[in-house]
Amino acid sequence: MKIQEIISEAIKKAVKNQFNSELPRVEFQPTRKDFEGDLTVVVFPMLRLVKTNPVVLGEFIGNYLTENVEAVSKFNVVQGFLNIVLSDSFYLKEFVQIRKNSDYGKILPTENSKTIMVEYSSPNTNKPLHLGHVRNILLGFSMAEILKAAGRKVIKTQIINDRGIHICKSMLAWKKWGNNETPQTANLKGDKLVGNYYVKFDQEYKSEIEDLKNQGKSVEEAKQQAPILLEAKEMLLKWEADDPETVALWQKMNQWVYDGFEETYTELGVDFDKNYYESNTYLLGKNVVANGLEKGVFYKKEDGSVWIDLTDEGLDEKIVLRADGTAVYMTQDIGTAIQRVKDFHIDGMVYTVGNEQDYHFKVLFLILKKLGFAWAENLYHLSYGMVDLPSGKMKSREGTVVDADDLMHEMIQTAKNISEELGKLDEFSDQEKQSLYKTIGLGALKYFILKVDPKKRILFNPKESVDFQGNTAPFIQYTYARIQSILRKVNFDISKEIETHKLHEKEKELLKILLIFPETVQQAADQHSPALIANYIYELVKTFNSFYQNISILSAETQEEKTFRAQLSKETAEVVKTGFGLLGIDVPERM
RNA sequence: GGCCUCGUAGUUCAACGGAUAGAACAAAAGUUUCCUAAACUUUAGAUCCAAGUUCGAUUCUUGGCGAGGCUACCA
Numbered sequence: 001m002k003i004q005e006i007i008s009e010a011i012k013k014a015v016k017n018q019f020n021s022e023l024p025r026v027e028f029q030p031t032r033k034d035f036e037g038d039l040t041v042v043v044f045p046m047l048r049l050v051k052t053n054p055v056v057l058g059e060f061i062g063n064y065l066t067e068n069v070e071a072v073s074k075f076n077v078v079q080g081f082l083n084i085v086l087s088d089s090f091y092l093k094e095f096v097q098i099r100k101n102s103d104y105g106k107i108l109p110t111e112n113s114k115t116i117m118v119e120y121s122s123p124n125t126n127k128p129l130h131l132g133h134v135r136n137i138l139l140g141f142s143m144a145e146i147l148k149a150a151g152r153k154v155i156k157t158q159i160i161n162d163r164g165i166h167i168c169k170s171m172l173a174w175k176k177w178g179n180n181e182t183p184q185t186a187n188l189k190g191d192k193l194v195g196n197y198y199v200k201f202d203q204e205y206k207s208e209i210e211d212l213k214n215q216g217k218s219v220e221e222a223k224q225q226a227p228i229l230l231e232a233k234e235m236l237l238k239w240e241a242d243d244p245e246t247v248a249l250w251q252k253m254n255q256w257v258y259d260g261f262e263e264t265y266t267e268l269g270v271d272f273d274k275n276y277y278e279s280n281t282y283l284l285g286k287n288v289v290a291n292g293l294e295k296g297v298f299y300k301k302e303d304g305s306v307w308i309d310l311t312d313e314g315l316d317e318k319i320v321l322r323a324d325g326t327a328v329y330m331t332q333d334i335g336t337a338i339q340r341v342k343d344f345h346i347d348g349m350v351y352t353v354g355n356e357q358d359y360h361f362k363v364l365f366l367i368l369k370k371l372g373f374a375w376a377e378n379l380y381h382l383s384y385g386m387v388d389l390p391s392g393k394m395k396s397r398e399g400t401v402v403d404a405d406d407l408m409h410e411m412i413q414t415a416k417n418i419s420e421e422l423g424k425l426d427e428f429s430d431q432e433k434q435s436l437y438k439t440i441g442l443g444a445l446k447y448f449i450l451k452v453d454p455k456k457r458i459l460f461n462p463k464e465s466v467d468f469q470g471n472t473a474p475f476i477q478y479t480y481a482r483i484q485s486i487l488r489k490v491n492f493d494i495s496k497e498i499e500t501h502k503l504h505e506k507e508k509e510l511l512k513i514l515l516i517f518p519e520t521v522q523q524a525a526d527q528h529s530p531a532l533i534a535n536y537i538y539e540l541v542k543t544f545n546s547f548y549q550n551i552s553i554l555s556a557e558t559q560e561e562k563t564f565r566a567q568l569s570k571e572t573a574e575v576v577k578t579g580f581g582l583l584g585i586d587v588p589e590r591m
Numbered sequence: 592g593g594c595c596u597c598g599u600a601g602u603u604c605a606a607c608g609g610a611u612a613g614a615a616c617a618a619a620a621g622u623u624u625c626c627u628a629a630a631c632u633u634u635a636g637a638u639c640c641a642a643g644u645u646c647g648a649u650u651c652u653u654g655g656c657g658a659g660g661c662u663a664c665c666a
Contacts, residue, residue, distance in 0.1 A: 032610065042609060044646060054646090080646080081610060124666085164666065278666085305664060314594080322664040329666050358595060359661050385597080386659075422629065452604065455596065457659070459603085468629065470615035471604070478629050486626050523607090535605065535614090542614080549622095549631045569626095591629090 003039070003071055003086065004028050011041070014064040021049040030512070036076060037083030038512065044080040054080035088503045091511050096497050098514060098571060105517045105578050107151030114378070115153040117340055118144040120352035121265075121272075124161040125257040126170045127195040129264050129404040131387050131460060132354070135449050138584065139384055140352035141270040142450055142530040145582045147350070150525030155344055159276040159336065162254050166198070168235040171249055172228070173197035173204070183256050189263060189405070190256025204228050264404055268442070269584055274344075276336065282327060285335025288371070289321050297370045308367055318363050333364050334371075341375055348378025350528065355383040355455065382528050385457030387449075402460070408442060415441035418468050425591065436591055440474050443585045447473035450583050451534035471538050473585055476576060479541045481591040483573040486553065487566065494566045501560055506547040510568055513540050517575050521582070530583055537579040544572045 008026040015023055023046060031037035041061065043054045050057055055077055062075035062082055071090035076083050098104050120140020123129060129137075144154045174181070174197045183190040205228050212222035223229075238246040265271060289306055292298045298306050298320055306321035320330050327335075340346060351361060361381035368376035389402065415437040419425050425433050451471065452458055468474040487494075503511070517536070524532040553569070556562040577587050 027607085027609090029607080029609075034611075040610090044609075047646080079610065161666065166666085282666095303664090316594085316662075319664055324664080326664085328664065332666085354660095355596065356660055362595085383596085388659090418629085424627085424629070448603095456604090457597075467603090467616065472615085474629070475615095478627085482627055482630085489626055531604090538614080539605095545630060546632090548626085552625065554626055591627090 003090070007039070007041070007065060007069060007072070007084070010065060010069050011061055014061060014068075015046070015050060018060065019050045019052075023049065031083050035078060035081075035083050036085060038086045038508075039084045041082040041084065042080065043077075043082055047080075058082040088501065088508075091503060091508065091515075092498060092501060094515055095511060095567070095571075099497075099567065104571075105521050105575065106149045107518075109148070109151055109153050113151055113153050114347040115155065115345065116147055116348045116350060116378075117155045117157055117344060117346045118147065118350045118352065119157050119159065120144075120382075121158040121270075122161065122353070123158070123261060124166060125191075125194070125254050126166045126198045128189070128191040129261065131402040131404065131407060134268070134404050134407065134445070135384055135387050135458070136352050136354070137265075137268060137270055138446050138449050139382060139454055139530060140350075141268075142533075142583050143350055143352065143382060143528060145584065146521065146524050146530060146533065149521050149578075149582055152525070155273045155346065156271065157274045157276060157340070158272050159278060159281070160258075161278050163239070163279040163282060165232060165236050167250065167254070168232045168239065169201040170194050170198040171246075171253055172232050172235055173201040174253065175249065183259070189260040190258075191260030191264075192405075194253055194257050194260075201228065201232070264408075267405070267408055269586075276340075278332070281336045281339065282332050283335075284327075284339055285331040285333070286321065286325075286327055288334055288338060289331060292320075292367075292371055295371075297367070308363075308370070310363065310366060313366060315359075315363060315366070318367075320367070330360070330364060330367070333360075334367060337364075337368060337379075338373070341373070347375055348380070349375075350380045350382050352382045352384070355385055357381075358383055380528060382454065384454040387458045387460050389460060408445065411441035411445045412437045413441070415444065415468075415474070428590075436588055439586045439588050440468075440477060440591070443473035443477055443580075444468065446583060446585050447476070447534060450530045451538070453531050454529060473580075476537060476541045476580070477585075477587055478591060479545060480573055480576050480580075480587040481589065482548075483544075483569050483576075484589050486548075486569055487573075490553065490562075490566045492559065492563060492566075494563055494570065496563055498560050498564045498567070501564055504551055506551050507565065507568060510540075510543050510547045510572065513543055514568075514571055514575060517579070524582075533579050533582050537576055537583075540572060540575060540579075544569070 004026075008028075011026050012023050015021060027042045027045060029040050029042065031040045041058075043058045043061070046057060047054060058077035058080065062077060062084070065072040065084065066075060071086050072084055073087040074085045076085075118140055120143075121129075121133060121137045123133060141156070144156050148154045174194070177200060178197065181193065183193050186193055188196075205226055208226040208228055209219075209222040212225060213219065217225065235246060239250060289298060292308075293300065293306060298308050300306050301323075303323040304325070305319055305323040307317050307319050309317050311317065318330065319328055320334070322328060337349065340349065353361065358381065361379075361383075365376060365379045365381070368379065416433075419433075419437065419440070425436060428436065449458065513536075517540075520532060520536045524530060548569070551565065553562055553565040556565055580587055
């Protein structure tokens with residue numbers, strides 16, 4: 001049982017005996033640094049039930065705890081705050097438990113564990129991945145890892161947006177001007193190649209619009225009548241009619257894109273258990289709408305379109321099927337969700353999608369609830385803010401996007417430049433250096449993005465944002481590497497358990513943080529926030545550095561002290577590694 | 592117009608309704624015969640405004656102001 005629970009039970013019992021009132025719960029918080037103590041009980045909330053003043057009640061509880069709970073060694077009361085000091089032996093015992101547990105911080109899934117599907121990335125196949133996708137991918141992947149660590153079974157998925165007019169645009173441009181170019185002949189990643197033709201289409205389209213305007217057409221007319229657009233629409237019809245030539249081209253070009261994406265995913269260190277393709281799912285959901293119509297969840301308008309009325313929930317009416325009977329985005333998402341539950345028997349889903357779709361997911365979840373699916377209670381939209389540039393909003397057509405691959409290369413290059421400047425890695429082989437630059441550069445990128453609360457927008461300055469000092473991955477990685485170095489030099493037996501030891505202030509500080517790691521993982525899972533893990537790891541590392549700088553292992557007076565400090569260092573490194581693993585960030589053994 | 596999110600040091604980020612609002616970068620000062628100075632230790636600096644609820648509000652409610660998003664029979 002956790003110490004909070006033990007103390008909480010004891011307090012409830014004491015208050016009941018003394019004042020005859022039942023406390024609903026006891027509130028704890030870590031004691032602030034300026035006061036003596038480890039754990040603080042807030043007495044104020046109890047005063048509603050127990051008529052006395054906070055100091056008296058605090059003293060009473062404090063005395064009771066010191067006498068009846070072994071782990072409590074002393075206490076003090078400041079205003080309405082009861083500060084409890086826990087005994088060194090309590091901490092030492094807890095530490096032994098941590099060391100015994102090789103999966104510290106993780107809960108292993110059992111038969112009864114919930115299965116959660118995490119969707120992320122979900123790209124279009126007409127252009128390469130960019131910075132916005134990077135935030136999405138990192139968040140989704142990290143969330144999947146955190147949920148796993150919190151004892152859930154996880155299936156990672158992406159839905160690939162592989163059909164529609166936008167794909168036809170790049171196909172058409174390639175057909176017209178591509179000269180049968182391939183990624184091999186062009187020596188270009190497939191997604192880049194296809195993306196270039198999408199841009200090419202847009203240029204032609206714009207110039208045609210200009211021509212038409214000069215011929216006296218209005219802007220609206222020009223946009224709709226541009227020959228190249230009409231041609232693209234025609235192509236979409238052919239695709240929908242299964243025209244063999246069109247489908248073959250579509251398959252060929254999409255495959256180029258998939259190969260390109262795969263490279264980027266591998267470089268980022270993420271993967272998927274299952275891919276869904278929109279070309280397979282875009283017809284799903286129509287029969288669900290029909291059923292819902294029978295049940296009265298939806299209603300039909302005169303023109304034949306089907307709607308749901310959500311005005312009772314403070315939302316609008318929303319269309320779920322067009323007048324011509326074809327599906328809209330919502331129809332598809334309803335169908336896909338149901339399909340996924342069928343495929344994997346999942347209990348819930350996390351959708352990693354930008355916050356411009358907050359409304360869409362609110363409606364989607366509500367519809368699924370109204371349709372009566374039990375799992376609809378466990379849907380979560382992991383919504384995140386835009387990634388802005390100092391120059392303004394990213395627009396793919398205006399070339400202001402930061403390409404994911406370019407960005408990663410730039411980060412690795414920056415890591416290289418800084419390392420060379422400092423001359424830190426001169427002894428390493430070229431291969432080791434390359435691998436380190438990657439670990440550091442990509443770590444910096446991932447950490448920079450994940451440490452921020454997902455729902456906040458990020459201002460990303462490619463040049464200045466990546467700092468190799470302070471609250472950054474390189475700082476943490478460096479500390480990890482240093483600990484490994486310390487441990488290599490320690491030549492005594494650190495497997496021996498320390499039973500009694502007077503804890504140094506710095507040791508205790510570090511130990512306290514180590515103890516809350518499992519809680520932090522659970523919280524991060526519950527709140528869907530990798531940022532909690534990132535900030536926890538930073539706090540841990542900072543505390544370690546202070547510990548390490550102020551009390552030396554080797555100059556410790558007794559063998560016990562040396563051993564204990566080495567153990568603390570080792571455990572810190574383990575937790576950093578585990579925590580960073582949840583963020584998808586590597587740690588180097590040396591740097 | 593309606594709905595949603597955000598607003599904290601010069602900058603980038605923290606803070607289950609709790610004590611004197613924490614860090615980092617940038618600025619100023621210091622610490623290396625001692626396990627990696629990419630470190631550590633100091634100093635200075637902030638809750639958009641106004642009411643309300645509360646023993647207590649950065650946090651909750653209401654009203655302003657500011658930034659962004661959504662408000663398609665696109666996905």
